[in-house]
Amino acid sequence: MFKGLWQSSWEFLNTNISVGETIQGGVDTTKAVLDLSKAINENKTLPELTPLLGHLSSILDVLNLPIVQLAGSALPFVSIASKLLQVCLDSTREDLSLEDCVELVGQAAYLESLKKFFSDDANKHLLEKLNKAKASDRLQKEISKLSKSLTLTEAEAWTVLLCFHESKLAKGLNPIVLERLVEAGIKEGQAKIIVERIARMTHREIKPALAEIKDKVNKLNAIFGSEWQRELETYYSIDKYLEDFIAKQPSEQVFDDNFDFEDIYVELQVEEISENTSNSQPQFIEEWALGLLNDESKSRQVLFIQGEPARGKSVFCRMFVDRVRRELYPIWIPILIRLRYITNNFADDFDTLLGRAVDQSFATSDNWLRNRNTRFLFVLDGFDELLLEHVRDLNLKNFLDRVSEFQTKCQGNSERGHRVIITGRPFALFGIEDKDMPKNLERVKILDMRAELQEQWLQKWAKLKGTDKAQEFKDFLSNLNCPEQVKTLAKEPMLMYFLAAMHTDGNLKIENFQNAGNSNKILIYEQTLDWVLDKQRSEGRKNLNQALTKLDKEELRYILKEAGLCVVQSGGIFTTLDALKDRLAPNLVTKLKAKANTENEEGRLPVALATFYLKSSDVKDNSMEFLHKSFSEFLCAERFVDSLMEWSQQKPNSSDSHLPVWTVDKKDLEWQIYDLFGFGSLTPEIVEYLAELIKQNFKHHEPEFIRLFERLSKFYSSWSNGTFIEAIDLETEILPFKKARQMQKLDISKIGQRKVDVYTGLNILILLFTLYRYAQTNSELKDEVVFHPCIDTNTDELDSSRLSRIINYSQCYADIDFTAKVGGFMSKVDLRHVELYGVFLGSANLNGVNLSDAYLRGAYLGDTFLNDANLSRADLSRVDLSDGNLERADLSDAEFSCANLSRTNFRHANLSRADLSNVILWESSLCNANLSDADLSDTDLSNADLSGADLSGANLSNANLNNILWDEFTKWSAQGLKQVVNIPNNLSNSLQFRAAVLLCESNELLISGNVENVLTNYKQAQNIDPQLETSVSFYNQLCWFGSLHNRATDVLFACDKAVELEESGVCQDTRGLARALTGNLTGAIEDFEAAINSGELEEEILEKRQRWLEALKSGINPFTHEELEALRASEGATS
Structure with missing residues (x-):
């Protein structure tokens, strides 16, 4: 095995020249490499090349050069390595080892990638920031040290060939190059990204360099089969996709204007969506996304972007994928998928679904998502459009779960290190509770354009339309007479464009919006439509729309309305020309064909459609779509x-x-x-x-x-x-x-x-x-x-169960969920007396609805909005209202037994006389709620907020008050306070609560005739808490039972107090008895007449009061000993 090709040349020649000695000559590194390249191309032998090799300790010496010089040189690193290997093979007639070949070619390929990176037009701006200094002495020593230590085993060589960026070579070279770039003037964060891009680019340089000697090194044959050819085709396909599709996204034309999206685009801001957003700060959307992509600890997270219509979601997608292509490829390979165009079977596994959606040759193999060298960033635009009719059988929650599962599988898997960004309108999530959303969604919402972003947008508009026009539009928006609603609309990117375009054309004036109220958005769309049909395509005073179509304005508008309806009925994205023609009036179809001087059977219909923001659809032949869904929805409504x-x-x-x-x-x-x-x-x-x-x-x-x-x-x-x-x-x-x-x-x-x-x-x-x-x-x-x-x-006739059916x-x-389809439109409707036993209405909008006397037993109303609703006397037994919002709702006399009201908001609600026994109310907000005379026995109020709540006369027997919140405005004059459990210590010691406890047993004492004790307790309570607010119920009971037990004179003050607090028929009826017993017959007559006329008395009681009234008017006091005894007996009171 060779120790290194430079050293091996001397071993072959048996010379005694050391590498160190030959380097001392100080030959320029660039010249040395160029001379070596020239000699190799002239087919010099290895002995002839040795002196040239001697000028370099290794090919890595070029890293000592200024990066600017290295990037601008024509140094053929891969060619040198490849030809040097060929010379060695020819000269030695010996087999080279796989590791020797890969060691040299790997280093050369890395240097080639570095040179190509900085030579790329997209990165040349970086060179302007670099200094022209050579590597520091310390770093030169590190480079020399690395060149001597970068030897590979056979296994390590295979890793270089299969996945360079995970290899020993990459791990050795990356830190050196990173430090070299930082020395040259690049910030460390940016330098790290550049180094990773270079390392991931290197894989594509290695195999071509080895191709010329593949037949002379046995173990190289294995990597140059059909698989290598497929790999080349894959990279070619990816390059074509990026060049032909991704790179062109920013330069697509904005509607019919003569400028592109990149000319008018400003980066928007987002804000996190979480349970606690109080500390959330706006972030620029692209920087937020890049931060998460570069954060390995977030590799499990799906980037989930929500935005209302016209907020710029799709424009962000088109701009961001190209930025990733320019700044992060091949760390990430951006893939843009418009979810509206997915019409294939969603029953496919998610990998297959992605492959079909991409529809490129690189995505056709079974293992295209399991290649360590290709890491994709999938940008899925428009999750809300998955709910449209061409995919109506899709369950959105199921889709999001599959996206979540896909991302989870990619986490930490070097073969599947992909990431997903998904965007859409938030209304599509209606009916999916937050707790049911996948946990690995990094959710943000797009914010309105703030003043500084609007200013950036206006600066771009000035470049397109002129400084004067832009300033005039800016003045229009800042005009004190410009409605606030218009200024609000201008915070949405698309509507900002429409406003600016119409203003530039003179069709947007302050007087247009005077007294427009809440109809501003309609006015904008209507003016946009008029502007497009009248002015946008004109030449002088001639309307080209009418000239091209031979149709008048109203006919064009009619066609566009039918087109809007067709698109909505076809699923919200596109429709066919056949569907539109079928809707048009026969005379108009005839007119279109007659005017068309063509054999095309569609006639001038496509020309007519082109007058507005429509285009041919890529989804299906002979189909068209609106450039923005909001247009089709507005026209459909018209x-x-x-x-x-x-x-x-x-x-x-x-x-x-x-x-x-x-x-x-x-x-x-x-x-x-x-x-x-x-x-x-x-x-x-x-x-x-x-x-x-x-x-x-x-x-x-x-x-x-x-x-x-x-x-x-x-x-x-x-x-x-x-x-x-x-x-x-x-x-x-x-x-x-x-x-x-x-x-x-x-x-x-x-x-x-x-x-x-x-x-x-x-x-x-x-x-x-x-x-x-x-x-x-x-x-x-x-x-x-x-x-x-x-x-x-x-x-x-009322059929109370009809709605339930x-x-x-x-x-x-x-796939038809009543709550999801209708639940958002039920506010302020009349649902009195309905029977909705066990129905599901979770998350419905029932704000202001009238559900009085309704039968809702067992219904699910979790997360439902019932603000200001009327639920008086409703049967809500066993209902689930957890996390519901019933602020200011009227729940008087409602039945709640065994209901789940946990975390429900009852702020300012009226729960007087409601049956809340055995109910779960933990963590509910009862702040300022009226709970007077309510039955709260056996109720769990743990962690509930009772601040300002009125508990006057309520029954709190065995209620659980563990860890509740209250304040000085909470009214505690309730019953059963001595039976309450888990009373917080600071509550039991409060004067207000102690005073209330003294009065809580008044009912039993009064029934038994112990009026004196009740009066004593009342006085003690007043002494403890002079500010104690006693309930009407207490005063009325004291008046009634005190009178029955011959203490009318002593309790008459309570009678007056009850009527003062609540001038009801019941209270006046009670005082009438006390007045009669104290000799005030005139006052008694007055009270009994008022009670009888109030309509509050039951029939049996009413008859008795009428008898008393007749006797009093005759000068007879009807309250004999026998009458009082009968009254006491009827009340269960003892003598």
């Missing part, structure tokens, strides 16, 4: 409203002018509803647009609104009765079947008629909820528009 307006219209009856008829008759209405809404579920964005457009279009058209509401209500009642899906009349068309066949024929969707029926009904229910909410804000509609999902409009009907399909 299309819906067009039909809603039409459905509300009437026209004169041709046979009777006094009797109008519907413009769209009942039969056509029913089909049009299925045709528009039978495709899938409405998105939150579409519903938001719908609500605002309905408000705008029906303003001052209240009669039409009422007619529309009544027609939709009747349809809903018929649908919920199964009228359409169960149609059996031979002459009646089965509308769900018709719609399903239509979508299948046009390749829009594969759903069957029952799913069509479910989606149609749920969407109409959402629409009715939306109409009802709007009506409740309009004084002219409030009393006319009344909707309850369980009341049959055709019969006006609808929920069960919809959920007979695993």
